[in-house]
Amino acid sequence: MTSSTLTGPVEMDAIKEIVLEQIGRTIDRDSLQEQSDLYSLGLTSLATVGLMLAIEERFDIEFPESMLGRATFRSISSIAECIGKLSN
Amino acid sequence: MSCIATETLTDAYRECRRQLLDAGVLISMKVDGLYAFSGPFEEVIERFEQLVTRRARRHRAEVMRFPSIMCRDDYLRMTHIENFPDLLGSVHSFTGKERDHARLLGARSRGEDWTQELCPTQVMMTPAACYPLYPTATGTLEEEGRLVDLRSFVFRHEPSIDPARMMIFRQREFVRLGTAEQALEHRAFWLDEGEEVLNLVGLPVERVVANDPFFGRGGRLMADAQRDQVLKYELTIAVASGDKPTAIASCNYHQDHFGHTFDILTHDGRFAHSACIGYGLERIALALFMTHGFDTDHWPTSVKNALDL
Numbered sequence: 341m342t343s344s345t346l347t348g349p350v351e352m353d354a355i356k357e358i359v360l361e362q363i364g365r366t367i368d369r370d371s372l373q374e375q376s377d378l379y380s381l382g383l384t385s386l387a388t389v390g391l392m393l394a395i396e397e398r399f400d401i402e403f404p405e406s407m408l409g410r411a412t413f414r415s416i417s418s419i420a421e422c423i424g425k426l427s428n
Numbered sequence: 429m430s431c432i433a434t435e436t437l438t439d440a441y442r443e444c445r446r447q448l449l450d451a452g453v454l455i456s457m458k459v460d461g462l463y464a465f466s467g468p469f470e471e472v473i474e475r476f477e478q479l480v481t482r483r484a485r486r487h488r489a490e491v492m493r494f495p496s497i498m499c500r501d502d503y504l505r506m507t508h509i510e511n512f513p514d515l516l517g518s519v520h521s522f523t524g525k526e527r528d529h530a531r532l533l534g535a536r537s538r539g540e541d542w543t544q545e546l547c548p549t550q551v552m553m554t555p556a557a558c559y560p561l562y563p564t565a566t567g568t569l570e571e572e573g574r575l576v577d578l579r580s581f582v583f584r585h586e587p588s589i590d591p592a593r594m595m596i597f598r599q600r601e602f603v604r605l606g607t608a609e610q611a612l613e614h615r616a617f618w619l620d621e622g623e624e625v626l627n628l629v630g631l632p633v634e635r636v637v638a639n640d641p642f643f644g645r646g647g648r649l650m651a652d653a654q655r656d657q658v659l660k661y662e663l664t665i666a667v668a669s670g671d672k673p674t675a676i677a678s679c680n681y682h683q684d685h686f687g688h689t690f691d692i693l694t695h696d697g698r699f700a701h702s703a704c705i706g707y708g709l710e711r712i713a714l715a716l717f718m719t720h721g722f723d724t725d726h727w728p729t730s731v732k733n734a735l736d737l
Contacts, residue, residue: 392649393646403645409649410656
């Protein structure tokens with residue numbers, strides 16, 4: 341199952357918006373793909389915390405401790421996959 | 429950790445603290461994490477520092493000594509308040525007039541919260557010995573970078589029954605500012621040097637990858653990132669408990685975090701990287717007393733010789 345089947349296009353757009361906000365520097369919106377490595381695009385550790393909180397608020401979820409690692413927030417698709425798991 | 433393990437650890441901390449207080453090594457100041465120190469304890473710290481200084485002499489580090497309070501504005505440019513809000517110490521004082529003073533005294537006499545009358549001062553408690561260095565280092569470094577020898581009391585609000593977790597304690601640090609390669613070389617050298625000097629005084633430490641105690645659930649992400657990038661090592665040994673060894677020194681690589689924040693540049697115009705070793709002096713003294721006994725006269729000859737006791 342791919343992340344896109346877990347989370348629809350609207351949700352992917354919402355995640356993308358939040359990611360762009362949290363990265364906090366200008367990056368080409370179109371170059372931000374679902375699989376792009378967010379850390380290599382400049383997502384800092386501290387910004388990851390902001391990203392986590394913003395995602396939780398937007399999707400009304402709470403990431404469990406087991407998901408609080410760098411792997412969860414590495415890409416839009418990895419975030420979507422976790423949201424999918426928590427929403428099921 | 430299970431409840432039983434937590435209770436066992438709590439018992440170990442209480443027992444260790446009792447032994448140190450009974451022996452007069454530590455003197456209670458009524459608050460968890462706050463102690464006065466005996467003459468022998470201070471002598472051990474002094475001698476250990478002299479050993480560190482002797483061995484470091486050939487590196488010709490610049491000596492700088494900062495007080496335990498630092499400029500609030502500089503503090504706020506760092507990310508300490510984001511990462512460790514529960515550990516910070518903000519210095520407040522009274523700046524009002526007579527009527528405000530009367531209100532303060534009235535509240536105090538009624539057992540109410542008199543601190544509402546206080547205002548933040550221009551200073552914060554220093555959370556790490558190297559923090560006040562970076563704001564003074566703005567500018568361009570020479571090609572060889574800088575090596576700075578620091579020492580100060582630092583404050584962390586984490587009251588604990590663990591006698592090794594003090595709220596105010598001394599850190600002796602050697603900090604390197606320079607290129608990424610210079611910073612990493614510094615950390616590698618001082619990890620070995622730290623291990624060697626601690627072994628020399630009879631403390632067989634273990635080198636472990638570690639993380640700082642970042643605040644909250646988000647802190648788990650920070651800790652995971654710190655470990656993932658192997659930014660922090662600790663040298664640990666049993667002080668109160670063999671199950672949970674205590675870090676008595678740490679070696680950290682900050683990447684270009686401080687260089688970026690305070691515009692510290694390498695000779696070729698890049699943001700400077702930094703790394704440090706920090707010896708936790710009280711913890712080292714406690715490890716020595718718990719390992720070798722409370723009477724320094726009876727410590728192993730090799731340890732006494734190394735410390736010139």
